[in-house]
Amino acid sequence: MSEILIEATLDTIYMIVGSTFFSVILGFIPAIIMTLTASDGLRPNKVVYGIFDFLVNTFRSFPFVILLVLVMPLTRAIVGTTIKPTAALVPLTIGAIPFVARVIESAFREVDHGLIEAARSFGASNFQIIYRVYFKEALPSIVSGIVLTMISLIGYSAIAGTLGAGGLGDVAIRFGYQGFKTEYMVVTSIVLIIIVQIIQSIGNFFYKKLS
């Protein structure tokens, strides 16, 4: 039992960390575009903002299990297979991008408009304002947003696990539910709770340190 659990735990951590990494990188792009093009942004543009806003909302409202099935052709094209943890990175990342985008956008939105004005008054370019003001000031909020993302990805990875990704969700369903071994169910749940607690604690530590 311990061997199966250790392997599953490592798979779950791999899926969470990997998809968080990619979704944060890719989620920054729509977040920055939406911040720039918002009505009170540096380059207001209703159409562009509207499109991104719509896309983010649409992808966020997709039930993850359906998204998982929908992106399977893409997963196969990128990874070559639709099973194993690495394959799960594709739907997990795609599912998390709009979440991350919204989280970063609202972190940016919280930055005092006066700071942006001050930066403009010193002749800063838009890029410098994003990088030296928005990003700098919003970093603690971005960190807590990423923690939130990671924790929802734990739930998503368990769903992905039932569709061939492996990890703790897979163990819980296969051994615990279908195999009637309650102890597997209990232990995987405890491991998941511990992972959530650890991620949240690390997140809180960095939030305090940064702000």
Add this chain to the structure above:
Amino acid sequence: MIEIKNLSKNFGSLNVLDDISFEIEKGEIYGIIGQSGAGKSTLLRCINGLETFDSGSIIVDGKIINTLTKKELQHVQKEMGMVFQNFNLLSRLNVYDNVALPLQFWGQRKNSPENKEKIMNLLRLVGLEDKVNSKPAQLSGGQQQRVAIARALILDPKVLLCDEATSALDPVITKEILDLLLKINKEMGITIVVVTHQMEVIKQICTKVAFIKNGKVVTVGKPEELFVAPNPEVQAFVGESVEILPKDGVNVKLFFADENSESHLITTLARKLDIDFDICQGKLENFRGSILGSLIINIQEEDRDKVFAFLKEHHIIWEELQHE
């Protein structure tokens, strides 16, 4: 230095700025005063290109602001430091890094020896050299504004724009910040434009002032002219119309260039004309260190011509106050 010509700006049908024209000379401390919503902050933001306007022109140091490309405008903005009511410091940067930020916008390294020296010199000027590593949240409002002033000076501007820079501060701290601005104006020769609704600011530091109401310039002049013999709109703003004065007789307001001439003149008036009158109210005001006084006396109706002739003879500025 700054020339504003027929400037107008609308938000829909609302005239935020309405045909504004005035000129700010190099080395002046120019005050723009008016109530909240009068358009004065918008006007200031037009000067450094943070806001656009619909018609007219602004010329800063020979450059026409409204015809510049974005790059050219950024260079003009570099020449104009700005200080804000809410300080607008980055909360996550310490004092040093906040002051260094504009340098970084212009591609300079904040830790190069010359920049380090420059930043430390400015922090010394504003009296915060011992707070280099503090975060804004650890500083008082007055100290935060000092950091903001140092930041506004880091790019060696020719002009300092202050948008209600002392409005969030208490009177004692306001005085300290104003003294600092005076010092910057004198020692560094920087032209300063202050937007404010506080009369104290105008009286303490400004060499010239424009009074703005509903987006229009009501009057322009030296502060002493504006406040000692105010026109009705300025008077309403200043709130001096609430004076409680005798209902009969004639109330006359006299203006004096200094406190000594005042007492002297009053005794002479009584002695020479051999009349009785009441002193209702006296006030001394300090304009950039020079004292100006005003005194309201109540005379008998029959003494009116005598007194007015006497005042004229002694070259005293006066006005007869109408009964309400």
